[in-house]
Amino acid sequence: MDEGEIRWTASTKYKAEYQHANRAWSYSGAKIKIAPDSATTVNDLNYEDFSDARNAAAGVWSRHPGIAATDLIRFNKARMDTFDAATRRMVAAHELGHALGLCHKSGSGKNAVKSVMWPEAARYPDVPTDVDKANYRRLWG
Template sequence: MVTIAALTILSLHSSLLFPLQASAATTSLLSWDLVDSTKHLEWGGNTAYQTSFNNGVNTWENYKFGIIRPDYASTIEDVTLSDYYATNNTAALTYPSGRITFNRYQMDQYSSAEKQNVATHELGHALGLDHNTRNDLMYAYVTSITKLSANDKASYDLAYKRY
């Protein structure tokens, strides 16, 4: 007990002597995005993971409202959603040509949080974001992260300036 208390006091004392410094956010962008000249990303098509995709749209829209929206007759579709089936490790792909495709082979094995992570992550690519660090939604691997990190937001802010 004494040892644990002593370590706690030493730890508290050390943090007072050497305060923690906040680090700057890490940004990572692709060389392309699918946002049109009006600063919108209109999507169409369909996927078996529409609920996950809609939740992903809401995640990005809750941070910057009015960018991602469904395609209407009066707009040009920037992104087309579809599904495919391939026995590989790829969950989904976003193409610079304007497609987001979900691999049913992988997606059907995921929890709802993992499906939302994939859909939100792929939308991030459509917005121009590249992969980032382990605790970010834009991490290169499927996780159950469904909220934007400081790095995700900083990357989106930087990408938005390019639109």
């Protein structure tokens, strides 16, 4: 991320999912602009796929520090292809939350925190909740 924006590219079969995530985190009041990369901008993030049946993760975000470094959100086809569309959207929104600087949220029972940042795909919503937005504001104003 640079200059208050994330510029992205994509080489993934999960277009509907990453488009959903980009829209979900571009809610009214969001400070970080999420837009496609262009010939005149620096690419900050790439969406791509991999396939590893031994890896339990459906999605993985990895940060690559340094000038002009591109972070990755990688979707594990071996997991994503077993999920319904709603769960795939949840995974994409969750991983983009990491790219925005948010960490996992958890809880149990009546004190559980409802958050797109739950670490388990089946347990969180597919859009940022009030908790997510509050944590986002703490990071980005």
